[in-house]
């Protein structure tokens with residue numbers, strides 16, 4: 001190789017090449033990290049390639065890091081999630097501005113280079129889509145979650161909840177403790193499969209049933225996936241094509257392929273059935289939207305088949321983890337607070353009695369609402385909410401370039417002593433309006449998000465949690481739970497106990513089967 005007037009031997013050329021690559025990598029690794037300094041916004045110092053990710057997902061949990069950052073830099077500061085800058089805030093005024101007032105410019109969730117790591121099968125899922133595509137899909141998807149549709153599904157959810165109650169009673173009679181996440185996960189999976197697809201799985205009896213197994217596996221991250229995600233976010237231009245070729249990504253390929261193949265099969269089966277066997281479930285509602293005009297989905301405002309499949313997979317992703325996680329923490333707290341459990345049981349007895357719980361009756365369970373809210377305040381399943389701006393804008397006097405991330409650490413917000421008295425105490429009464437409770441700032445409590453992109457499954461989620469509590473607490477007393485002290489982890493913003501929560505129960509004297 002000839003370079004200027006030097007003649008380089010093989011190893012010298014190699015050395016030069018290595019040095020040049022290192023220099024380029026160094027420039028690439030450092031290049032995105034000047035924004036906050038330029039704008040005079042305080043914040044933690046980023047590491048090369050990874051930004052502040054090592055602080056968030058390294059040896060300590062993200063919630064501890066967010067608390068440390070807030071103590072050091074105040075309520076609003078700048079950080080870097082891999083190569084992307086994000087303004088982090090727990091200021092309710094700013095949260096309101098982003099989620100409601102300036103929503104038109106903050107429609108999208110924060111993503112790394114167009115979600116390079118989101119698997120093919122689900123990349124048109126409503127949670128991940130952006131801009132006009134999100135708007136079209138949301139408009140078509142939301143009517144499926146109307147009160148009328150949810151009311152029509154109450155019986156089906158009730159059947160799963162009854163099975164849950166019976167299962168807990170049988171275990172209580174045998175004195176067998178229950179793994180709360182497996183238990184409520186199986187219940188949540190039954191709710192998704194029955195309301196979504198009219199499939200009666202009975203996951204409680206068969207934890208290895210494929211739907212339950214793959215649903216559970218969605219949120220169990222292998223070390224290799226963590227590594228691939230890290231690489232993917234640091235080098236998105238390489239990661240995206242590689243992920244596409246290997247058909248892999250953030251979720252495990254085998255889970256995505258299982259759901260993809262199962263939902264496609266169901267769609268095909270239904271299309272070959274006569275019209276009069278139409279089912280009342282989410283898949284049918286989506287198929288009906290698709291069949292209005294299958295050819296021209298994008299322009300006519302309809303859904304394409306792959307979009308229907310992606311929304312079907314979304315039901316598993318969004319419906320499984322959230323409700324089961326909340327129920328496990330809620331029951332854990334009930335074992336710690338027998339007086340709250342007694343109040344809950346008294347309300348259920350008064351409002352529901354021995355009737356089949358209806359949607360309307362569940363609306364009258366005000367104390368149950370307070371207990372659910374208090375659980376969501378302390379243990380929001382999605383512990384960080386995000387958005388990003390389409391166009392350049394000014395927020396809190398800070399000029400944000402287009403596609404800057406915004407992050408709201410919900411866990412921290414729920415434990416903030418400025419908004420909550422004794423925030424680490426489980427006290428549902430703070431959500432009871434008649435009590436002499438301090439005013440709750442609505443933007444300090446957003447476990448379902450807020451504004452036009454709020455959780456579309458909120459009513460369904462609340463209903464299924466209430467029905468689960470009714471059927472469990474009518475049959476057993478939750479007496480004890482381990483571990484004694486909860487250690488909570490929050491990799492990729494999903495809140496989980498580090499060790500499984502085991503619940504002990506005894507049959508209630510008045511319990512029916």
Ligand code: HEM
Pocket residue numbers: 126127128138314315318319320322323326376381382385386446447448449450453454455456457458460461462
């Ligand atoms: C305890 C129960 C649940 C909690 C705490 C919860 C929480 C959330 C949160 C925080 C978001 C993001 C909202 C935002 O960015 O403003 C969300 C979005 C979403 N949730 Fe839920 N969720 C729950 C149950 C469910 C259920 C049962 C379903 C459906 C089966 C569901 C479907 C969705 C979907 C599809 C989205 C995306 C909406 C969009 O991007 O337009 N969720 N949820």
